[in-house]
Structure formats: structure tokens, C-alpha cells
Amino acid sequence: MADINPSAENVRAMLTEALGRLRKANADYFELLEKGLASSPLPIAGQARELCSLMQRNVTASFDLGEKLIQAKDVPDALKLQAEFFQDQMRAMTDQARTVGESAMKAAGGMFSPKT
Template identity: 35%
Template sequence: MIDIEKSSDVTLSMMINNVEQAHREIDNYFQFVEKAISDSPLGTTDRTTAFRACVERSVAASFELSDKLLRAKDLKDVLRIQTDFFQTQLRALTEQSRDLCEESVSDVTHVQIK
């Protein structure tokens, strides 16, 4: 007979290892992107830096969600974690949209002044 508790522990361990490996691969990817941006003719501008920061926050939030879901105790915990994640992402999106609008208005203002 299969020991269900042992099987779930093995499965959880594999999932945690996969998430940790994904963390390492994303870190490598961001290092690659940072080098590519710094080597590009555009260089590191305020916009590329802001864009990279937004992407990094989004990826970090997704990994944090994965980590929390892997450790959820029951369905109620899963629902709470997902609700918190959704609310946090909506706040972040609102903030990013506001910042982008402010930057765009500032750019238009500077163009009109010249």
C-alpha cells in the first residue's frame, strides 16, 4: 500500500525544488537582460530602469505567491493567499499606471516648453 503522507511530502519537496530552480533561472535571466540593456545604444535610461523594476516586482510577487501556495494548509488558506495576492497586484498596477501617466505628462510638458 502506498503511504499517501510520504507521497505528498515527496511531491511537495519536488515542487519546492522546482520553484527554487525557477528563482535561480529568473535571476540569471535578469542578469542577462541588465547586461543587454547596458550594452545597447539606448543604455540604461530612467524608463528602462523603471520598466525593469516593474517586471522584477511582478516576478517576485509571483514567486512569493507560489511559495505561499505550496505551504497552504487547506482550501481556506489557499483562497486567502490568492485574495491577498490579487489585491496586492491591483494596488501595484494602479501605482504603476499612475507613475507612467505622471511620466508621460511630464514628458509632454517638457516638449511643449521647448
């Protein structure tokens, strides 16, 4: 049976490796999704690509938080990182809601404009 050494550094190394694999799988997924959307004949493909980009930024921010938490020295440090992440995500959500709203208004406006 293999020796199991649950030292903090070994746990950090295993978590870092797992997070790296998750990042790669995530990047592959979004690459495939973007390729599918790029070849889509649907009229809302542009908006879908925009939403895909927003999702990708949010997931990347979560992975970045994971990396920071792996390196946290103690619980107060981890709580500080989590609070900063939450504040950043709330700001990003506000900006993203504005962007999506503007995009939806443009799309809806195009539906009602006269065709010439």
C-alpha cells in the same frame, strides 16, 4: 523502476525545488536584460529600465505566492492566499500605472521643451 512516493511532503519538496530553479532562471534573465538596457544608447532606455524593474517586482510577487501556496494546508487557506495576492497586485498595479504615467508625461514634456 524507482519508487514513486506521492506524499504531500515529497510533492512540496519537488515543487519547492522547481520553484527555486525558476527563481534562479528568472534572476539570470533580468540580470541580462538590465545589462542590455544599461548599455543601450536609446533615449528611452531609462524608461525601459523602470518598466523592467516593475516587471521584476511582479514576477517576484508571483513566485512568493507560489511558495506560500506550496505550504498551504488546505483549499480555504490557498483561496485566502490567492485573494490577498490579488488585492496586493491590484494596489501595486495602481501604483505602477501612476509611476509609468508620470514617467511618460516627463518624457513627452521633454520632447516639446525648447532646446537652448
